[in-house]
Amino acid sequence: MDIKGKDEIKLLVNDFYTKVRQDDLLGPVFADVVHDDWQPHLDKMYDFWNAALFGVPGFRGNPFARHAPLPITPKHFERWLELFNSTVDQHFEGPVATEAKSRALLMATVFQSKLSRMKDAFKVIV
DSSP: OOOOSHHHHHHHHHHHHHHHHHOTTHHHHHHHHHTTOOHHHHHHHHHHHHHHHHOOSOOOSOHHHHHTTSOOOHHHHHHHHHHHHHHHHHHOOSHHHHHHHHHHHHHHHHHHHHHHHHHHHHHHHO
């Protein structure tokens, strides 16, 4: 079964973030920001993936700005992608599932590139 709409997105996001919370590398990073109030973050992720995969309006925010101050490294992105892709593969197959994994990879690549440039710029300033 492929990802067809918001119901499947909720399944994906809920299962993925359950794994994130339990992960030794990613869990502490999210716990420091989200604390124990996960529902607002999950709701935002439902809207984000619904917009990213189906063009449905409703997502507002700047994901990079929210993640830039976090203590994340390439290892965090690698683990995030690993968990995301395995969660997609566990539940779905088809063109939209493949697109979700492609968009996750693109997002991780762009975020890492921007973070690297920010760190390099900071080194020049200091």
